[in-house]
Amino acid sequence: MTGMALAVETTYIAPLVPFADHSDDELAAVIADRHPDAEAALEEAYRRYGDAVFGLALRVIHDRSLAEDITQDVFVSLWRRPDRFDPSRGKLKTFLLTVAHSRAVDLIRSEQSRRSREEREHLKVVRSTPSIEDEVIDIHMAEHVRRALDTLSIDERRAIELAYFGGQSYRQVAVTLNEPEGTVKSRIRSGMKQLGRVLEQHR
Amino acid sequence: MTTHDEIRNLLGVYALDAIDHADERAMVETHLARCDECREEVDDHRSVAAVMAQAELAAPTDLWNRIGSELESAQSRRRPRWSLIQGMTSIAAVVSIAAAVGLTVLWTQASRETEQLRDQIAELQAGIDQARSELQRDPIELAADRAAASGTALEVTVGGDIGTSRAVVLPDGHGWLTNVEFAPLDPSQTYQLWAIQDGTVISAGILGSSPGTVAFQIDASKLEGLVITVEDAGGVVSSSNPAAAAWLAQT
Known part of the structure; x- marks a missing residue:
């Protein structure tokens, strides 16, 4: 009798946060397989990377409501087309941020008014505060990123920041920095290669 | 003819979405499809960029609820798709049994079933198409709808020979062009949007040859009109072409 009760009990034991112990690739596989708990897996992916996606979108687009729309779009598109994420080509986080960045840049390009560009250039880069739940490794990583950025020449760094965080095309970066397009x-x-080399050393 | 080196030189800017010309981007993508080395380099740049994006601002607390409710509607759309696949499998099964056994009676029955399944599939497909068109709405379009619903927005029609579109402009200058039904242009040309502000005409965006929904930014307090012109691809700083569509504020 005791044995039976135990059996029933074990059936109902579930982790406090479902999928918390799954790797990113496992989460993506659960979503792609349309597992009955796929939505919980997506929620876990959002718990892990929602802030990063939102933070990048906001940093590029400078508009909270559009950044929210982009974040929503990124996770809903992972839900609808999980096959677009190919674990052999990179991490889930990279994939989600790549999608978010490209959406944000598309939005910027579609409102290419000269006025708004001027306004954007005067906006300060939004500084982030790492969330408490950030893993320790991320704090170390952030330090590594700062150090890695310090190894770039000022020209490389500005060009990368204008393109990635400013959402500028290389042609616009060339105009902003008054440099030939080829140089940019x-x-x-x-610069990206250099960053990759430095970050690789800290891995 | 572009060389491998020329493409390689574009890999950094490609990975950072910093190529604004669609044909240049397409050229890189064509190359990436058949060059593992370059694809790996782009993947590397993107993972470096993802690490660089350490700035993690907390997403608004209710955002997951928004995403969750979007999933529910996506789910109701997905279910028919599963039955669609099951339907197709049944067709395949029925047809293969008929072929193997070779009985006319069975074949007739099978084709009737096939017919019914085909009808069911067509019905499901119509439902899927409708749901998809509702769900795949542009976030910009949704933003415009929300703005228009706020009641404080200016909502007007920009129309002319080329067709019509709806413009929504908020008091803070955020504007959207939605329900754009302009005749597509030759790819060598583009539609360009102009705002008339305080007596001056200012470019508010290059819309492309076959525009969809776009966002723009203007000084709403001084807005006297919105004008669309047809320009050579790339757009112009100031236009001498006639208005192809316009909305002018009543003076």
């Missing part, structure tokens, strides 16, 4: 292209590439 190669600076961004060499």
